[in-house]
Amino acid sequence: MNLAGRDLLKLSDLTREELSALLRQAAELKRDPYRFNLRGRVLGLLFQKTSTRTRVSFTAAMAQCGGSTIDLLPTVMQVSRGEPLQDTARVLSRYLDVIAIRTYDQRELETFANYADIPVINALTDQFHPCQVLADLLTIQENFGRLAGLTLAYCGDGNNVAHSLMLGCAMSSIHIRVATPPGYEPDPEVVQQACALAHNSEVILLESAQEAVAGAQIIYTDVWASMGQEAEAEARQSVFWPYQVNAELLKQADPEAIVLHCLPAHRGEEITEAVLEGSQSRVWDQAENRLHVQKALLVQLLGAGDAP
Ligand code: CP
Ligand code: NVA
Numbered sequence: 004m005n006l007a008g009r010d011l012l013k014l015s016d017l018t019r020e021e022l023s024a025l026l027r028q029a030a031e032l033k034r035d036p037y038r039f040n041l042r043g044r045v046l047g048l049l050f051q052k053t054s055t056r057t058r059v060s061f062t063a064a065m066a067q068c069g070g071s072t073i074d075l076l077p078t079v080m081q082v083s084r085g086e087p088l089q090d091t092a093r094v095l096s097r098y099l100d101v102i103a104i105r106t107y108d109q110r111e112l113e114t115f116a117n118y119a120d121i122p123v124i125n126a127l128t129d130q131f132h133p134c135q136v137l138a139d140l141l142t143i144q145e146n147f148g149r150l151a152g153l154t155l156a157y158c159g160d161g162n163n164v165a166h167s168l169m170l171g172c173a174m175s176s177i178h179i180r181v182a183t184p185p186g187y188e189p190d191p192e193v194v195q196q197a198c199a200l201a202h203n204s205e206v207i208l209l210e211s212a213q214e215a216v217a218g219a220q221i222i223y224t225d226v227w228a229s230m231g232q233e234a235e236a237e238a239r240q241s242v243f244w245p246y247q248v249n250a251e252l253l254k255q256a257d258p259e260a261i262v263l264h265c266l267p268a269h270r271g272e273e274i275t276e277a278v279l280e281g282s283q284s285r286v287w288d289q290a291e292n293r294l295h296v297q298k299a300l301l302v303q304l305l306g307a308g309d310a311p
Pocket of ligand 1: 054056058127
């Protein structure tokens with residue numbers, strides 16, 4: 004694996020081999036958290052949306068390796084007064100070693116990456132959330148000891164998390180079934196990409212959550228209205244009720260199934276309190292794994308790791 008100097012804008016920027024090497028490196032770092040040295044290296048966080056896990060896990064990962072982080076709050080940056088991203092990208096490249104960006108349109112991230120000379124990491128856009136799915140795959144690997152051949156059922160909105168899950172599952176030979184209400188299906192272009200990446204596994208879109216979950220080993224859900232969709236939140240409630248992950252739905256899954264949610268969760272909406280806090284939930288390990296996978300990613304993009 005040689006990721007030095009590269010960007011991670013979406014999971015398909017990695018090869019299948021690079022993805023699995025990165026997960027191996029993350030598992031090693033979970034056992035040996037202070038192994039690599041990023042002393043003097045600086046990560047910038049440019050987040051246009053709120054964040055708890057992504058912001059803090061990136062900051063902690065840098066600190067644990069002896070590096071530092073600058074929180075580039077958009078409200079105090081000149082971008083908020085209209086300084087073009089192209090200019091911001093070139094200037095920040097002169098100060099920072101790597102940058103993680105959370106924004107709305109994937110094209111903004113791509114524009115920034117085109118003008119930046121440093122690795123650019125997608126910390127969530129409306130289209131993708133690759134760092135989340137790296138942690139999800141590590142969590143699945145830890146629970147089942149493998150990825151290939153498992154079945155993941157995603158119930159809810161065909162959003163950024165669903166898109167990255169489709170790519171990540173396809174690249175790891177996990178069968179993925181995505182159940183959404185009509186009109187909320189994943190982007191057809193991403194579906195096509197996932198189908199092209201799939202190897203010995205299926206990518207299936209469904210309307211029925213019951214059908215998606217039947218016999219599946221991983222049950223996954225996310226909020227019904229993502230950041231930026233707050234105005235639609237109320238209207239979406241009635242549409243998404245049949246997709247709630249609750250005890251009744253979970254009965255259809257493999258008895259050994261685990262439940263994942265990227266968090267933050269809206270208890271009583273996309274997931275019940277009982278399931279989120281229940282014995283099949285792995286959401287806290289999943290959140291922890293954000294730290295380990297992002298540390299592995301930073302170490303690799305900065306060319307500071309050995310080949311795992
Ligand atoms: N899952 C996730 O990305 O959480 P934050 O929005 O808190 O970073
Ligand atoms: N789909 C959610 C994920 C939050 C981590 C959002 O974009 O708000």
